[in-house]
Amino acid sequence: MSSTVTSGGEKVQRGKVRAGRPSAVWALPAVLFFTFFAVVPMALAFYLSFTKWDGLGDPKPVGLANWQKLLDDPRLTQSLGITVLLTVASWVFQTVVALLLGVWAAGPQRNRAVLSAIFFVPFLLSSTAISILFYALLDPNFGIIQKDTLGSTSGAFLAIVFVGGWQFIPFHTLIYQGGARQIPEVLYQAAAIDGAGRYRQFFSITLPQLRHTITTSTVLLVVGSLTYFETVLILTKGGPGTDTAILPYLMYEAGFKTYDFGYASAIASTLVLAATGLSLILIRLTGFGGMRSTREGM
Amino acid sequence: MSHDTLPRPTTTDKRPERPRPDGRRRRRHWTRRANPLAGLGSIVWLVIVLVPIYAMLSASLTGPDKALTGNPLKPPTDPTLDNYNTVLNSGFWHLLSNTVIVAVTVVGIVLGLCVPLAYVAVRTRTRWSGAAFRLFLLGVAIPAQAVVVPLYLLIAKLDLYDSLLAVILPTAAFAMPVSVLVLTGTLRDISEDLYEAMALDGASPVRMLFQLTIPLAKGGISTVVIYAALQAWNGFLFPLIFTQSDEPRVLTLGLFNFVSQYGVNIPALLASVVLSGVPIFAVYLVARRALIGGLMGVGGK
Numbered sequence: 240m241s242s243t244v245t246s247g248g249e250k251v252q253r254g255k256v257r258a259g260r261p262s263a264v265w266a267l268p269a270v271l272f273f274t275f276f277a278v279v280p281m282a283l284a285f286y287l288s289f290t291k292w293d294g295l296g297d298p299k300p301v302g303l304a305n306w307q308k309l310l311d312d313p314r315l316t317q318s319l320g321i322t323v324l325l326t327v328a329s330w331v332f333q334t335v336v337a338l339l340l341g342v343w344a345a346g347p348q349r350n351r352a353v354l355s356a357i358f359f360v361p362f363l364l365s366s367t368a369i370s371i372l373f374y375a376l377l378d379p380n381f382g383i384i385q386k387d388t389l390g391s392t393s394g395a396f397l398a399i400v401f402v403g404g405w406q407f408i409p410f411h412t413l414i415y416q417g418g419a420r421q422i423p424e425v426l427y428q429a430a431a432i433d434g435a436g437r438y439r440q441f442f443s444i445t446l447p448q449l450r451h452t453i454t455t456s457t458v459l460l461v462v463g464s465l466t467y468f469e470t471v472l473i474l475t476k477g478g479p480g481t482d483t484a485i486l487p488y489l490m491y492e493a494g495f496k497t498y499d500f501g502y503a504s505a506i507a508s509t510l511v512l513a514a515t516g517l518s519l520i521l522i523r524l525t526g527f528g529g530m531r532s533t534r535e536g537m
Numbered sequence: 538m539s540h541d542t543l544p545r546p547t548t549t550d551k552r553p554e555r556p557r558p559d560g561r562r563r564r565r566h567w568t569r570r571a572n573p574l575a576g577l578g579s580i581v582w583l584v585i586v587l588v589p590i591y592a593m594l595s596a597s598l599t600g601p602d603k604a605l606t607g608n609p610l611k612p613p614t615d616p617t618l619d620n621y622n623t624v625l626n627s628g629f630w631h632l633l634s635n636t637v638i639v640a641v642t643v644v645g646i647v648l649g650l651c652v653p654l655a656y657v658a659v660r661t662r663t664r665w666s667g668a669a670f671r672l673f674l675l676g677v678a679i680p681a682q683a684v685v686v687p688l689y690l691l692i693a694k695l696d697l698y699d700s701l702l703a704v705i706l707p708t709a710a711f712a713m714p715v716s717v718l719v720l721t722g723t724l725r726d727i728s729e730d731l732y733e734a735m736a737l738d739g740a741s742p743v744r745m746l747f748q749l750t751i752p753l754a755k756g757g758i759s760t761v762v763i764y765a766a767l768q769a770w771n772g773f774l775f776p777l778i779f780t781q782s783d784e785p786r787v788l789t790l791g792l793f794n795f796v797s798q799y800g801v802n803i804p805a806l807l808a809s810v811v812l813s814g815v816p817i818f819a820v821y822l823v824a825r826r827a828l829i830g831g832l833m834g835v836g837g838k
Contacts, residue, residue: 261742263665266657269650269713270669276688276710277679278672283687294689340582343575354579356825358586363817365771367789368810371796372593375803383592383610405585410832417833437572458677459715465680469773469789473796487682494686495778503686510683517678 281511287504294498305505314481314489315506321396322485326464328400333460334453337408341415342445355416362409366466370473373402377474392482395475399483402470407463411456418452419445461517465510486510597621597808620808624795628783629812632791637816639705639787640769646709647716647765648758655720656746660732670721676714681707685778692779703779704787708772712765719764723757724750760831770817788813 288305290298309315344355361369377398379387388394426444435443468487471477477484477492484492486506494503588610598616658670688707697703727750735745751758776790786794795809821828 260661261653261657261746263657263661263663263669265653266666266669269654269717270672272646272650273673273676273710273713276691276707277676277684277713280684280687280691281679283690284684287687287690298690336582339575339578343572343579351579354583355829357583359821359829360590360818361586363821364810364814365773365789365792367771367773367792368813371792371806372589372810374796375596375807376589376592378803381596381803383588405589408582413829413833420833462678462680465682468682473793487680490682490686494689500686500689507683507686510680514678514680514683515675519675 284504284507284511287501288508290501290504292500294500298501301501305501308502309505309509314484315509317481318484318486318489321483322465325396325399325467325485326461328396329403329464329467330457330460332400332404333408333411334456336404337411337456338415338449338453340408340412341417342419342441342449344412344416345419355412358412359409361405362407364406366406366469367473369402369406370470373398373405374474389475390479392479395479395483398474399467399470402474403464403467407460411460414456414459415449415452418449422448462514465514486513593807593811596804597811599804620802620805621812623805624809624812627795627798628786628791629809631783632786632788633816635701635786636770636788638701639708639772640766642701642705643709643712643769644762644765646705647712647761650709651713651716651720651761652751652754652758653746655717655724656750658717658721659724659727660742670717673714673717677718679711679714681711681774685774688775689778698779699781699785701780701785704772704776704785705769707775707779708769709765712768715764716761719760720754720757723754723760727753756831759827763828763831 287298289300289302291301291304292298340358344351344358364372374389376382377384377388379385379390382388386394388398422445426448427440430440430444465485465487467485468491471483471485471488472491475483477488487510490503490506490510493499493506592610595610595612597620598618599613600615600617600619654669654673657666692698692703692707697706731749731753732745735749740748771789772787773789773793776785776787777793780786780790792809792813795806
């Protein structure tokens with residue numbers, strides 16, 4: 240705005256700009272709805288973790304008893320370890336396969352389009368359906384491998400990683416395919432003139448150019464790895480023993496199997512703390528929070 | 538592709554090319570020479586994808602008398618549709634219609650609430666709209682599992698327990714954070730000049746939303762529709778914990794119950810899995826391009 244405009248003129252100008260902008264009130268319904276069904280329950284989980292509640296009647300305050308019990312529970316350390324290990328193993332498996340498939344599928348040939356369409360099919364089935372499918376295919380009497388895969392600790396763990404990958408690799412492949420399509424062609428032409436080979440180009444151009452795509456995929460993957468709850472519930476029921484009992488499963492058992500909702504809330508609060516911490520780190524790392532265009536820096 | 542409607546940065550293609558019949562952009566590509574290793578890898582993955590699907594289809598056609606002996610990789614000797622009949626007669630249509638109701642309502646709620654929010658977050662830069670946006674940013678990391686106990690308390694107090702609404706409301710809430718991210722990402726790419734031009738014409742914010750923002754944000758909106766619908770379609774934990782009777786039961790929960798019902802009858806179990814996939818597979822065949830294009834945009838930035 241030029242400085243020669245009188246104060247009255249400025250008012251008109253501002254008014255005009257403001258007239259084109261919606262009021263913040265528009266955001267209110269979404270905020271209220273989300274607060275009521277997601278944020279309030281989160282706070283409520285902390286409150287419930289200091290109470291004893293069997294699902295009927297009202298929760299009764301019991302101080303730190305649930306947290307004391309949680310700290311003394313050997314299953315907590317085991318469960319935290321399994322949750323982290325499962326997330327890391329899933330990340331490695333899914334990122335490596337999806338990245339390679341996605342970059343390959345970004346190419347122009349017709350057969351790649353056809354294969355990509357087939358690759359997507361597992362993602363159409365629900366986690367429940369996929370878990371049941373592999374539950375049947377891994378059955379020691381009926382299944383493809385006539386061995387008790389789910390009965391052994393490493394077998395059950397690998398089965399969960401594989402089944403999760405089978406379901407979600409199609410989705411991440413698609414994300415990488417979209418990312419790879421947007422890498423400017425000139426970069427490769429320049430590299431080819433400089434005599435860089437295919438593998439050199441992959442590591443020096445493709446990977447660095449896909450870094451934003453890798454973070455997006457990683458955020459979704461890490462948060463999503465907690466949805467392996469269905470897979471665990473159906474495939475292994477946390478077993479053998481408690482060897483595949485990830486945190487959400489431990490919480491489910493405490494709450495909805497033994498009706499100790501106070502204790503379940505303490506486990507849930509741990510999950511919220513871990514997830515929030517993780518999300519803050521990821522937001523800081525990815526710059527998701529900045530209000531700038533995601534297309535910048537292309 | 539859906540993003541072609543958006544103003545995009547100038548690409549490297551110097552001469553304009555005619556669009557190909559299949560709508561995809563033709564481009565010269567660095568991997569024009571055959572890459573045998575990558576080709577082999579994709580074939581390996583094809584096998585990994587197809588073998589379980591083939592085994593499922595083949596086993597679901599096996600008669601119940603051979604249920605416990607057959608290897609699922611062998612084609613069934615005398616295929617039968619008995620298993621499908623069994624499942625279809627066990628209330629499959631009721632489960633399916635419940636799931637469709639949940640999915641449609643969830644998509645409606647998510648769009649109705651998130652589009653205005655994203656519009657405000659992008660168009661106004663006040664403290665309040667920024668705070669609203671960050672609330673959802675944090676929400677991305679809240680796992681639904683973590684709040685299922687307190688939600689159970691809320692749902693019971695609201696007298697919604699064992700109803701479809703008990704599934705719909707929390708599912709919609711937990712589909713919102715990613716939807717807000719996708720929508721703000723798309724809306725930010727709409728040029729400010731377009732808004733200014735409309736403001737000069739005296740357009741109200743409401744008119745701008747419906748005549749400018751929504752038409753230009755079709756890509757992001759279709760991604761959100763797909764994402765929210767898949768969340769509803771996939772949902773398991775909320776139905777498991779917030780419903781009990783047959784009346785509000787959805788497909789995923791129905792499948793889970795089949796495990797105890799037909800635990801031994803694996804072919805019938807697999808037939809139910811096949812049937813649960815048929816509706817969304819049909820949608821995929823019809824709307825494949827929109828589906829894939831929409832989801833590709835999530836990371837294609």
